[in-house]
Amino acid sequence: MRIALDALGGDFGATPNVLGAVQAAKEFGYNIILVGNEELIKTELAKAGDYPQDKISVIHAPDTIDMGANPARECRTKKDAGIVVCARLVKEGKADAMISAGNSGATMVAALFGIGRIDGVERPAIASPLPTEKGPAVLMDAGANADCDAVNLLQFALMGSIYSNIAYGVKSPVVGLLSIGEEEGKGNLLIKNTTKYIKRLGLNYFGNIEGRDVHTGMIDVIVCDGFVGNIVLKHAEGLAKSMFNMIKGSLKGHPLAAFGMLIAKSALRSIKDRTDPEVYGGAPLLGVKGPVLICHGKSGQKAIYNSIKAAAKLIENKAVETIEEKIVSYKEIFKKAKEHELG
Amino acid sequence: MRIALDALGGDFGATPNVLGAVQAAKEFGYNIILVGNEELIKTELAKAGDYPQDKISVIHAPDTIDMGANPARECRTKKDAGIVVCARLVKEGKADAMISAGNSGATMVAALFGIGRIDGVERPAIASPLPTEKGPAVLMDAGANADCDAVNLLQFALMGSIYSNIAYGVKSPVVGLLSIGEEEGKGNLLIKNTTKYIKRLGLNYFGNIEGRDVHTGMIDVIVCDGFVGNIVLKHAEGLAKSMFNMIKGSLKGHPLAAFGMLIAKSALRSIKDRTDPEVYGGAPLLGVKGPVLICHGKSGQKAIYNSIKAAAKLIENKAVETIEEKIVSYKEIFKKAKEHELG
Numbered sequence: 001m002r003i004a005l006d007a008l009g010g011d012f013g014a015t016p017n018v019l020g021a022v023q024a025a026k027e028f029g030y031n032i033i034l035v036g037n038e039e040l041i042k043t044e045l046a047k048a049g050d051y052p053q054d055k056i057s058v059i060h061a062p063d064t065i066d067m068g069a070n071p072a073r074e075c076r077t078k079k080d081a082g083i084v085v086c087a088r089l090v091k092e093g094k095a096d097a098m099i100s101a102g103n104s105g106a107t108m109v110a111a112l113f114g115i116g117r118i119d120g121v122e123r124p125a126i127a128s129p130l131p132t133e134k135g136p137a138v139l140m141d142a143g144a145n146a147d148c149d150a151v152n153l154l155q156f157a158l159m160g161s162i163y164s165n166i167a168y169g170v171k172s173p174v175v176g177l178l179s180i181g182e183e184e185g186k187g188n189l190l191i192k193n194t195t196k197y198i199k200r201l202g203l204n205y206f207g208n209i210e211g212r213d214v215h216t217g218m219i220d221v222i223v224c225d226g227f228v229g230n231i232v233l234k235h236a237e238g239l240a241k242s243m244f245n246m247i248k249g250s251l252k253g254h255p256l257a258a259f260g261m262l263i264a265k266s267a268l269r270s271i272k273d274r275t276d277p278e279v280y281g282g283a284p285l286l287g288v289k290g291p292v293l294i295c296h297g298k299s300g301q302k303a304i305y306n307s308i309k310a311a312a313k314l315i316e317n318k319a320v321e322t323i324e325e326k327i328v329s330y331k332e333i334f335k336k337a338k339e340h341e342l343g
Numbered sequence: 344m345r346i347a348l349d350a351l352g353g354d355f356g357a358t359p360n361v362l363g364a365v366q367a368a369k370e371f372g373y374n375i376i377l378v379g380n381e382e383l384i385k386t387e388l389a390k391a392g393d394y395p396q397d398k399i400s401v402i403h404a405p406d407t408i409d410m411g412a413n414p415a416r417e418c419r420t421k422k423d424a425g426i427v428v429c430a431r432l433v434k435e436g437k438a439d440a441m442i443s444a445g446n447s448g449a450t451m452v453a454a455l456f457g458i459g460r461i462d463g464v465e466r467p468a469i470a471s472p473l474p475t476e477k478g479p480a481v482l483m484d485a486g487a488n489a490d491c492d493a494v495n496l497l498q499f500a501l502m503g504s505i506y507s508n509i510a511y512g513v514k515s516p517v518v519g520l521l522s523i524g525e526e527e528g529k530g531n532l533l534i535k536n537t538t539k540y541i542k543r544l545g546l547n548y549f550g551n552i553e554g555r556d557v558h559t560g561m562i563d564v565i566v567c568d569g570f571v572g573n574i575v576l577k578h579a580e581g582l583a584k585s586m587f588n589m590i591k592g593s594l595k596g597h598p599l600a601a602f603g604m605l606i607a608k609s610a611l612r613s614i615k616d617r618t619d620p621e622v623y624g625g626a627p628l629l630g631v632k633g634p635v636l637i638c639h640g641k642s643g644q645k646a647i648y649n650s651i652k653a654a655a656k657l658i659e660n661k662a663v664e665t666i667e668e669k670i671v672s673y674k675e676i677f678k679k680a681k682e683h684e685l686g
Contacts, residue, residue: 146531180573188489212581234554242558
């Protein structure tokens with residue numbers, strides 16, 4: 001198991017990346033390839049104490065991606081940036097997966113163009129965990145594709161279901177289409193077109209769900225375009241925070257205010273913990289020819305360690321191969337959906 | 344001030360409608376026209392005690408809308424259904440506004456076809472209150488239009504701003520486009536097309552907002568298509584409930600569990616109260632030639648009473664005329680946006 005890690009990616013530089021890698025290498029014996037400025041990485045490694053030297057290698061990648069610049073241009077012109085080199089390693093079969101806590105737009109671009117899409121996958125998408133009353137659900141797409149067609153959504157459903165099974169061990173993930181109105185076919189044009197074909201994909205398909213059903217835990221894979229998905233993801237985060245602030249305001253001066261705040265904080269945590277990137281690791285970009293994990297910029301050692309574990313799970317369980325197989329076996333349905341949509 | 348009320352609309356039949364009407368007529372001296380089965384209405388009126396008889400009139404409308412059936416067909420074939428008659432009264436100048444807690448799809452259809460759109464308004468939309476840390480924001484469109492173009496969104500922004508001013512007294516409402524990414528033009532194709540023209544509408548335009556900004560209170564009018572709007576509205580409701588359930592679970596067995604649950608309940612209420620239909624009354628369908636308020640099916644007397652107050656506010660402040668004026672004065676911009684979108 002060889003995992004390429006963008007060792008300087010993220011808001012905290014090399015430290016959490018190197019420490020997370022060392023921890024995972026020690027514990028599981030994975031081969032971690034640290035990609036980035038060699039000097040900085042080696043300085044961190046020297047501080048990391050004992051580690052299995054044969055399990056950790058370093059590849060020098062001196063270029064740095066400018067966060068404010070256009071990700072596509074950055075990746076094209078900076079051949080020796082950490083994420084670009086990580087993607088190349090996967091492409092050339094020298095690594096089995098890649099992980100980055102750097103610029104997520106650039107990571108996506110590097111993966112898409114450096115590794116490439118799985119044959120038949122039109123648009124790779126980000127699968128993000130969403131907190132529910134019964135554990136995390138998979139939200140797919142969480143923001144990679146702002147404009148989608150029915151084929152995209154059908155493929156998101158398929159890939160999300162495979163991921164829910166591998167990452168969370170759900171045997172037959174319940175798949176729901178996020179829409180307005182529960183009746184079949186209710187929603188916008190995109191939902192209507194998707195509904196015509198989704199039942200033929202051999203999924204445990206529930207039907208339409210509404211915004212209010214997202215966090216109940218009755219659905220394992222919530223399918224929507226990346227515009228809606230990203231709004232829902234950030235809306236959950238924002239609402240939890242605002243509720244916390246409102247409670248704080250209403251408790252002011254209350255004799256048991258301190259205890260009340262503890263409860264309120266636990267309420268906020270109940271949401272945050274269930275999707276904590278430190279626990280769940282990065283969100284995968286599904287649909288490219290190799291496991292790619294996009295981590296939060298604020299990932300600490302634990303997040304990187306957990307992302308390495310998550311990447312290993314995807315490799316071991318042949319996530320890419322399974323997606324490839326399913327996409328091929330339903331290609332006639334995607335073709336029909338595309339023809340239908342084009343009128 | 345003459346307000347037509349669909350007196351049998353809603354889950355509780357005539358009682359809350361008649362009581363709410365009597366309360367408003369007594370308190371403000373509005374003329375309320377109760378529309379529906381005359382016998383049932385008169386039975387309720389007889390129970391309502393003293394009321395100003397010259398302020399309450401009854402119009403017999405015996406047809407009933409079948410909730411499960413197609414709203415458009417129902418409204419077309421049942422000329423003597425309560426909402427159809429209400430719309431006719433507004434159309435014929437015999438009422439200044441209409442209110443219904445009945446089937447909201449049918450209310451929309453009755454208003455659209457019975458009263459008609461304001462000249463130049465392409466798609467009337469529902470303005471719903473959303474709870475924020477600083478009072479309610481206006482969400483526009485909350486679900487009337489699942490598929491929208493840029494002209495629709497531009498008009499939603501304009502109408503939502505006028506409504507925020509009239510209904511909540513916000514002097515210069517801050518208008519935000521709900522999108523993914525805060526930078527100008529970031530989002531899907533619809534947002535990109537809308538962004539090109541929205542600055543020319545003379546609004547207090549903030550720019551893009553993200554899902555996390557919805558409840559902070561920094562934005563007074565949140566503009567999106569009805570698909571996204573309805574998902575956000577129901578998502579807020581569902582997340583608040585799920586958080587409550589998660590807190591409940593985590594408090595089990597805690598010595599201060601009872602107090603904790605009080606706090607948790609107040610947290611849930613903090614969200615619910617701020618959009619309580621009982622307090623805010625119905626949500627208006629903006630863009631038709633007469634104030635139309637769509638109430639929650641579970642509206643009680645207080646909700647109906649408050650909706651009557653809200654309708655009066657829209658009449659007094661000439662909401663329809665103001666929308667008409669603004670739509671006319673920006674018609675060149677709508678034309679350009681339409682041409683641009685059609686390529």
